[in-house]
Amino acid sequence: MDALPALDGVTHRFVDLPGLRMHVADAGSGPPVLLLHGFPQHWWEWRTVLPELARDHRVICPDLRGAGWTDAPPGGYVREQLLADVVGLLDALGLEKVDLVAHDYGAILGYGLCLKHPDRVGAFLTFGSGHPFVRMHPRMLTVVWRLWFQWVIATPGLGPWALRSGRQRLVRYLLRDFRTGPDALPESDVELFAAPLRDPARARAGSALYRNAILGEIGRIARGAYRDARLTTPTVVLYGADDPAGLPLELLGGYEEHADDLSQELVDRAGHFIADERPDALVEHARALFRRTAQAAPPRATAALPASSRAIGTRNGEQDT
Secondary structure (H helix, E strand, C coil): CCCCCCCCCCEEEEEEECCEEEEEEEECCCCEEEEECCCCCCHHHHCCCHHHHCCCCEEEEECCCCCCCCCCCCCCCCHHHHHHHHHHHHHHCCCCCEEEEEECHHHHHHHHHHHHCHHHEEEEEEECCCCCCCCCCHHHHHHHHHHHHHHHHHCCCHHHHHHHCCCCHHHHHHHHHCCCCCCCCCHHHHHHHHHHHHCHHHHHHHHHHHHHHHHHHHHHHHCCCCCCCCECCCEEEEEECCCCCCCCHHHCCCCCCCECCEEEEEECCCCCCHHHHCHHHHHHHHHHHHHHHHHCCCCCCCCCCCHHHCCEEEECCEECC
């Protein structure tokens, strides 16, 4: 793997979880906030969000299984295991409760954490993915064709090849064209996200992720798997107003009978990658949500990394010696 990119004030460590060595970028102090990236990104997705939130929070940005500098084992790219990885990380870091920001498939895990472990999340801000209570509507078919790449990536053999081979046109399409405009992400950042996927193991991981966790979750929602679920975590869902696969908000209801406190908002001048395109809006929404929920809750203690986690620290992309 290439060296970690440097970001001032960020500490890098590797945490040993059951069957997985996970890379974590950590910055700031105060109430803990966990940031879960989407595909095909990793912790660097938060490069402009992290410093702002770290002014008054401890910000934890893991690379999820198979992504970035975390291990890419042959299996485990299913919703249950990916969620277990996140819970295991919170336990290893000694964090009983966090606020949560999640993008794309990270949002799938975020909802799973809120629904299965509501005591672990204070507030949840999500973007680039709808809530799990949406009701299927024929008008949704009008954007399905724009998601053609999901089936390409998910196909065994074809998906890994498309992610890693040649100029990685599919990865670059997702990062540069499937957004507000081709200039929203500099080539240097595109390369940082594309490079790990040239590793065959990580390309296979990306394909398995789409095949099992992402398309599998779409199927679960379509089958009504959440019809009896209750979301008690205060939640804000953001959608880029210019997302190529975006749907009108009137088609994204269905949560009213399942969520205690959920609101949805459009972000102007943003597509699918709001953290890259409108980090200012993301930080503003996060601060407002965290401030509101903190005022309604008792103080929350923070915890240092336990020695038993066997973490290896780095700073600014360089290994400690």
